[in-house]
Amino acid sequence: AQTVTQSQPEMSVQEAETVTLSCTYDTSESDYYLFWYKQPPSRQMILVIRQEAYKQQNATENRFSVNFQKAAKSFSLKISDSQLGDAAMYFCAYRRSNAGGTSYGKLTFGQGTILTVHP
């Protein structure tokens, strides 16, 4: 079974600075997808960024980028120029590539990291 581990329960960053959230995972499969989701307080989870395992290039979305190390099974999220609105719980998640037909949304989540942004 796949597992996802986020070893940082809480992180903090100063506004405009850069922060990196860690995520490791365990799988025996070679093709899969990895995601970072953001959950602001009392709001729904929204997708921040996704990475396909077969792509060597790290995904980027504006101020958000990942460092995907397939051999090390590591998938960290870097947030540059942090803003107050980035404060949230961040979840790392894994999904098999061949999800068995219809479970394209069956995700395995990490424990989450609470990010605090200080003005």
Added chain:
Amino acid sequence: EPEVTQTPSHQVTQMGQEVILRCVPISNHLYFYWYRQILGQKVEFLVSFYNNEISEKSEIFDDQFSVERPDGSNFTLKIRSTKLEDSAMYFCASQRGPPNTGELFFGEGSRLTVL
């Protein structure tokens, strides 16, 4: 912007009572999911639903749980006889469909407290 909506936001119930959690997925989505998060623990997959039937369910999703899409818009999770350990945040999610990288859209969650 279309959203997944869930009701109620918080429900308190007595052990042994039936509970129905409701979700309205995004209108053109085809795949529906329930996840739950017990306080302090990971978000866990419960069940996926497509074409009016369950496509996959986890070990958590036992005979006490059921899902249905009664009217083509709502997607409900029923817990027949609640237990203390069912206390959790329940998240509904929907997805437009393939290709593989289709994004999941989550609702804000329904907090269930079983006393």
